[in-house]
Amino acid sequence: MANKVVVSVASAVIVLGVVIGVCLLLANSGRSHHKTTPDSKTAELICKKVEYQVTCLDAVNKVAKNSSATPQDYIVAIIRATADELNKSLEKAAEAKKDLSSGQKQTKAELETCEKMIGYASDELKQVLKTIGEMKATTLSDQVDPILVWLTAVRSYQTTCVDEIQDENVKADMQEAMQTSNELTFNAQKIIYNVHNILKDIGVNLDEFKFPQLGNRKLLQEVKEIDRYGFPSWVPKTDRRLLQATPDNEAMFKTPTPPPVPENPTPDAVVAQDGSGKFNSIKQALDAYAPGPAGRYIIYIKAGTYNEGQIIVDKGQDNVYMYGDGKDKTIITGSLNFGIQKIGTSQTATVVAIGERFMAKGITFRNSIGPAGHQAVAFRSQSPRTVMMDCGFEGYQDTLYYHAHDQFYKNCAIYGTVDFIFGTGRAFIQDSDIFVQKPDANQANMVTADGRMKMEETGGVVLHNCRIQATEELAPVQASFKSYLGRPWKAASTAVILKCDIGDLIGPEGWMTWSSGEGANNHLTCMFREYGNTGPGSNQADRVTWAGYRPITNERDALDYTAATFVDGGSWLPQYGVPANLGL
Ligand SMILES: *[C@@H]1O[C@H](CO)[C@@H](O)[C@H](O)[C@H]1NC(C)=O
Ligand SMILES: *[C@@H]1O[C@H](CO)[C@@H](O)[C@H](O)[C@H]1NC(C)=O
Numbered sequence: 001m002a003n004k005v006v007v008s009v010a011s012a013v014i015v016l017g018v019v020i021g022v023c024l025l026l027a028n029s030g031r032s033h034h035k036t037t038p039d040s041k042t043a044e045l046i047c048k049k050v051e052y053q054v055t056c057l058d059a060v061n062k063v064a065k066n067s068s069a070t071p072q073d074y075i076v077a078i079i080r081a082t083a084d085e086l087n088k089s090l091e092k093a094a095e096a097k098k099d100l101s102s103g104q105k106q107t108k109a110e111l112e113t114c115e116k117m118i119g120y121a122s123d124e125l126k127q128v129l130k131t132i133g134e135m136k137a138t139t140l141s142d143q144v145d146p147i148l149v150w151l152t153a154v155r156s157y158q159t160t161c162v163d164e165i166q167d168e169n170v171k172a173d174m175q176e177a178m179q180t181s182n183e184l185t186f187n188a189q190k191i192i193y194n195v196h197n198i199l200k201d202i203g204v205n206l207d208e209f210k211f212p213q214l215g216n217r218k219l220l221q222e223v224k225e226i227d228r229y230g231f232p233s234w235v236p237k238t239d240r241r242l243l244q245a246t247p248d249n250e251a252m253f254k255t256p257t258p259p260p261v262p263e264n265p266t267p268d269a270v271v272a273q274d275g276s277g278k279f280n281s282i283k284q285a286l287d288a289y290a291p292g293p294a295g296r297y298i299i300y301i302k303a304g305t306y307n308e309g310q311i312i313v314d315k316g317q318d319n320v321y322m323y324g325d326g327k328d329k330t331i332i333t334g335s336l337n338f339g340i341q342k343i344g345t346s347q348t349a350t351v352v353a354i355g356e357r358f359m360a361k362g363i364t365f366r367n368s369i370g371p372a373g374h375q376a377v378a379f380r381s382q383s384p385r386t387v388m389m390d391c392g393f394e395g396y397q398d399t400l401y402y403h404a405h406d407q408f409y410k411n412c413a414i415y416g417t418v419d420f421i422f423g424t425g426r427a428f429i430q431d432s433d434i435f436v437q438k439p440d441a442n443q444a445n446m447v448t449a450d451g452r453m454k455m456e457e458t459g460g461v462v463l464h465n466c467r468i469q470a471t472e473e474l475a476p477v478q479a480s481f482k483s484y485l486g487r488p489w490k491a492a493s494t495a496v497i498l499k500c501d502i503g504d505l506i507g508p509e510g511w512m513t514w515s516s517g518e519g520a521n522n523h524l525t526c527m528f529r530e531y532g533n534t535g536p537g538s539n540q541a542d543r544v545t546w547a548g549y550r551p552i553t554n555e556r557d558a559l560d561y562t563a564a565t566f567v568d569g570g571s572w573l574p575q576y577g578v579p580a581n582l583g584l
Helices: 002-016 018-033 040-047 053-064 071-098 105-134 137-163 168-177 179-193 195-201 219-223 237-245 282-287 475-480 517-525 555-561
Strands: 269-271 297-301 304-306 311-313 320-324 330-334 351-353 359-361 364-367 379-381 386-389 392-394 400-402 406-410 413-416 421-423 426-430 433-436 445-450 460-464 467-470 483-486 494-498 527-531 549-551
Touching: 040 053, 040 071, 040 195, 053 071, 053 179, 071 105, 071 137, 071 168, 071 179, 071 195, 105 137, 105 168, 137 168, 137 179, 168 179, 179 195, 269 282, 282 297, 282 311, 421 426, 421 460, 433 445, 445 460, 445 494, 483 494, 483 527, 494 555, 527 555
Parallel strands: 269 297, 297 320, 304 330, 311 351, 320 359, 330 364, 351 379, 359 386, 364 392, 379 400, 386 406, 392 413, 400 421, 406 426, 413 433, 421 445, 426 460, 433 467, 445 483, 460 494, 494 527, 527 549
Antiparallel strands: none
16 A cells, blocks of 8 residues: 555656656755845745735745745745634634623624634634645645635635624624735635746746646646546556545545445444434434544434434534435425524534535435525535535525535435525536425525635536426416526636526526625626536527626537536545546
């Protein structure tokens, strides 16, 4: 095993980036020629392209005085500064909580959510720091996309904190408290995204080396040719085997990649309402979390409707695999909601997945409150590399919340009305039934509402080979309601409808703007795309004509949105034993 790792790391490094190590060495030796005083030139070059330059320069100020600092030191300094700022915001939230009167229960709960979110952000920044710190410079190039996934998550948590505070004064206070950490996070995203060009700017001659462009998550996009294992054509066949055999791409994770779950796994915990299992409730089974020797904690949930209040697969509960007797038989339900109870959207989910690599199969996740509950989530995941197979997601507004990280959904049924597939992670939904329900009067249906904020962020949602249709309840009255493929929640909102069958419930304009406040211009900058769809709702003749919408007209461009490219599926889905179509 050890040998194999060495060989494969070596080959990966040769293919992908031994070069950068050499470059960093050169950069250092290069700098020593003119090691005079503070290296403000490097600082300026590193901060040149970011959106918040003053914040950036402040953060690297100390490193710039160190003439032997490496480019990595600069990146680390920015991420450290972000963590420090988040820590300050946490103190601010605690202070704000103290100032509340006993009647302000809702605001107190919102600030508690905020504290949790900042906690997640700090925690994930620590993972980024650890990875960058421990990483040989040679593998930085490999980690650009994962680091961006983590930094996008960090930004998402910060946004959730502020977005869910209703009290205008408290909201403004927290927004101000988090301003610098927000700026630093966006800066870090931009620097990582552009690391290739930045190194070049610093004077590293990258052209001397033959290797694919670094520092760009669109690495694969440049190549376009992706075989069925998801490897770009420049990766030699032998390296593919090694890359595939070795989980080399989960450096950001806390736990090693477990082997694929077998077809008929032996559960570590059985949950049954009739007493035939070790546990009567899912919560008890999670409380007894103890992964087996293969690293997974496998919970079998027998047929039944489980209504236990909110179920959280918490931080530290990694590699949980839950399976049921089928999505019509094993149902987890709840009714937390914003509309009536005023619970913040993120906290309404019936099931929340936080621990990494959460997987589920053959289970329905339901929020039963109905349209009057407004925001009422059935399933929210921030679990890195979530996989959901043969699952149901039932709700109305905000049913499925892909909050952060890469997520893959296969052969599922997703029900909802307003913005019902939404989030700020990167979700790939394949071979699934999308059921649009009958909304409240005066409501419209939006299948997606993606919250990607910046072009550097790894966010968006792809529906691939799905069927978009009205439920039996909506179908006879669908002419009374508008239904759309999506609307842009944030400025770089990304939604792609790929080879789907689109029913006649979707209006000819296809997409809708985000009409209120800050989002009023999002349709000019979003990325809404359609390719190869069929069905009466797929006619593009009368589609919206905004700058943010564009049909894809050729296969080469469509390849940017396959599971292999969009969520780098070739590097993890086969290892997890997930039957995914990585191509178009
Ligand atoms: C300067 O940077 C080098 C290289 O990372 C490091 O080893 C050294 O500790 C730094 N010096 C100071 C004073 O931070
Ligand atoms: C946050 O600040 C407190 C004190 O202000 C300190 O004890 C703690 O270690 C800090 N946490 C992090 C993650 O920096």
